[in-house]
Amino acid sequence: MKVVQLGCGVTGLVCAEHLEHNPKVDELVLADKQTQPAAELAERSVNDKTTLLKTDASDISDLKKLIKDCDLVVTSVPSDMNPKLLKAALAVGVDYVDFTIPMKTIEHFDEIGKACEDAGIRALTAVGSDPGISDVFAMHGASKLDEVHEIHIKDADNATSTDYEVFTLWCTCDMLDEITMKAAVYNSGKIHWLPPLSRKEIYNFPEPVGSHTVYNTTHDETFLIPKFIKGVKYVDFMIVVSDGLARLANVMRRLGLHKKKPVMVNGIEVKPLEFVAACLPNPVDMVGKIKGSAGIMVDAVGLRKGEKCTVRTWVGMKHEEAFKLHNSTATGYLVGTGAAIGAEMLVANDVKGSGLFVPEMLPIERYLHRMRGKGLGVHEEIVAM
Numbered sequence: 001m002k003v004v005q006l007g008c009g010v011t012g013l014v015c016a017e018h019l020e021h022n023p024k025v026d027e028l029v030l031a032d033k034q035t036q037p038a039a040e041l042a043e044r045s046v047n048d049k050t051t052l053l054k055t056d057a058s059d060i061s062d063l064k065k066l067i068k069d070c071d072l073v074v075t076s077v078p079s080d081m082n083p084k085l086l087k088a089a090l091a092v093g094v095d096y097v098d099f100t101i102p103m104k105t106i107e108h109f110d111e112i113g114k115a116c117e118d119a120g121i122r123a124l125t126a127v128g129s130d131p132g133i134s135d136v137f138a139m140h141g142a143s144k145l146d147e148v149h150e151i152h153i154k155d156a157d158n159a160t161s162t163d164y165e166v167f168t169l170w171c172t173c174d175m176l177d178e179i180t181m182k183a184a185v186y187n188s189g190k191i192h193w194l195p196p197l198s199r200k201e202i203y204n205f206p207e208p209v210g211s212h213t214v215y216n217t218t219h220d221e222t223f224l225i226p227k228f229i230k231g232v233k234y235v236d237f238m239i240v241v242s243d244g245l246a247r248l249a250n251v252m253r254r255l256g257l258h259k260k261k262p263v264m265v266n267g268i269e270v271k272p273l274e275f276v277a278a279c280l281p282n283p284v285d286m287v288g289k290i291k292g293s294a295g296i297m298v299d300a301v302g303l304r305k306g307e308k309c310t311v312r313t314w315v316g317m318k319h320e321e322a323f324k325l326h327n328s329t330a331t332g333y334l335v336g337t338g339a340a341i342g343a344e345m346l347v348a349n350d351v352k353g354s355g356l357f358v359p360e361m362l363p364i365e366r367y368l369h370r371m372r373g374k375g376l377g378v379h380e381e382i383v384a385m
Contacts, residue, residue, distance in 0.1 A: 001347060002027040002070040006057055006085070008038035009171070010284050011099065011128065012076030014328050014336025015343065017041060018374065019074070020050055024347045031055040031066060037284055044327075057081060060088050068092045074343050075099070076336070078173050082125070086112070090119045097343045099128035099335060100174070101220045101358065113356035124357045127342035129334035130155050130237070131220040133315065134296050135359035136367050138221065141300025141311035142229045143364070144382065150301040151225050151232055155239040156209045157331060159292040159319055164281050166244040169294070169331035172277040179241055179249040180258035180273075183216040186226050186235040196253060197246055203238070206379070208293045209316060214238035215246070228360035252276060283332070288323045294330035301385070308385045315376050325375070334376075341370045 001024050005016040008030050016038075019025050030038035031053045042050050055066060057077050067073045067088065072095045075085050079100040086105070089096035105112060105125060116123045126132060134153045142148045159169060168175040183194040199216040219237035226232055241249075252258040257276050262269035295316030302308070317330035326333050342362070345351055350363055359367070368378050 001025050001072070002029070003343070003347075004029045004031055004067050004070045004073045005076070006031050006055075006063075006073060007076035008032040008034070008041075009076060009282075010169070010287060010328055010332030011335040011339070012074075013037055013041050014326060014333050015074060015076060015340040016050075017326065018337060018340035019343060020045060020047070022344055022347060025049065027051070029053055029066075029070070031057075033057075040327075057085065060084055063088050064092055067094050070094055072097065072343060072346060074339065076339065078171055086123055086125070089121060089123065090115055093119050093121055095121050095346055096123040097127060097339060097346065098125050099339050100131060101126035101224070103223075106220070106223050109356060117355045120354050122346055122351055122354055122357060124342050124346060124351065126220045126224065126358050127339050128336075129331075129338045130296055131224065132338035132342070132359050133334065133371070134221055134298055135224060136362065136364055137296065137298035137313040137315075138225050138229065138300060139360055139364045140368060140380075141298055141313050142232075142302075144311045145300060145302040145304050145309075147303040148229050148232045148300060149303075150234040150299075151221075151229065151236075152299040152301070153219070153221055153235075153237045154203055154205065154214055154297040154299075155237070156205045156212065156214075156297065156316070157240050157292065157294040158209050158212060159286075159290045159294070159329070159331075161286065161290050163289060164286075166242070166248055167281050167286060168245065169283050169286060169290075169329050170335075172280050172283065173274060176249070176252065176258065176273055176277055177260075178217050178219070178239075179215070179245065180253050181218055184218040184222045185216060186222050188233055191222070197241065197249060201238070205295060205297060206314060206316065208318065209295055212240045213243075215241050224358050224360060228358075248276075283329070287327065287329055287332070290319050290329065293318045294334060296334065304382070310383045310385060311380070312383060313378065313380045315371070315378055317376070337371070337374050337376065341367055341374070344370065
């Protein structure tokens with residue numbers, strides 16, 4: 001079993017480290033334009049199954065050559081690259097895993113699924129932490145209810161840094177895009193759009209995260225969950241956004257710095273969003289330099305034995321713990337572990353047949369069992385309303 005891990009940032013390396021320890025994986029190739037972080041993982045390796053390769057994922061011709069003789073390609077690159085990477089996997093007939101699902105894929109889900117079936121591959125998309133773990137929690141909570149009315153997803157992170165006022169622990173371009181675009185909310189059978197960062201509330205997360213301001217943003221779960229939970233009427237996603245990051249998002253929108261269309265700067269084409277992202281610290285550089293915790297909370301609201309209640313499922317981790325045990329941030333560990341579980345389920349043949357798969361389609365309890373086996377405590381409570 002040969003696996004190519006494409007993209008070796010914080011989340012990709014967490015995923016790679018899990019796969020490196022999987023006895024079914026015989027060879028692991030770490031491929032990225034920047035090989036230094038991957039080299040550090042290779043130095044910590046307890047076996048000789050891992051190799052490094054400098055590559056540019058945007059060069060599809062070279063990518064096809066890289067993955068043509070592997071069994072599985074796992075990508076942790078910016079989400080807008082995923083459609084091209086999946087197309088490359090289809091072309092060479094190799095199984096595929098990514099961490100997020102672009103809107104283009106959601107809009108053509110059935111068509112892409114048919115292409116995967118015709119190619120005889122299993123493509124598992126949107127299987128990080130949120131989306132990924134969050135979708136699994138939603139399906140788990142829904143299974144405890146007789147009727148499901150609402151799903152509420154909350155992403156928590158109270159990380160602090162003495163070096164930076166504004167930063168994000170997720171892919172910088174993706175995060176800036178998320179907080180500057182309109183927010184999608186599923187209500188009564190269709191998607192409604194809210195102005196960017198226009199709806200917020202104070203939410204009390206379990207300790208050690210505590211109370212923080214969360215904002216509605218557009219996330220994959222809002223589009224996926226209604227397809228798989230029968231009768232659900234409302235789905236939304238809210239995320240903790242620091243005051244500094246929220247102010248930056250508002251300034252970016254006013255100045256047009258959230259746009260992806262290139263502008264000319266002294267004769268050079270520059271994408272405004274990528275320029276701002278380049279001015280912020282890289283998430284990989286924040287490893288070991290922050291304090292705080294991260295977590296995912298999912299509330300499934302509905303009827304159980306005739307009474308209205310909430311099934312609350314969550315997972316949390318301290319950044320300091322993630323650094324000590326896994327040389328990562330808690331955010332990176334949750335995302336990378338969520339993806340690694342999905343990849344391992346393909347490797348173990350827990351996912352049958354061929355086609356395009358999302359977390360909602362996985363064997364949910366097997367996924368949760370694997371989570372617990374990787375040191376992530378899955379907490380649950382049922383609260384009467």
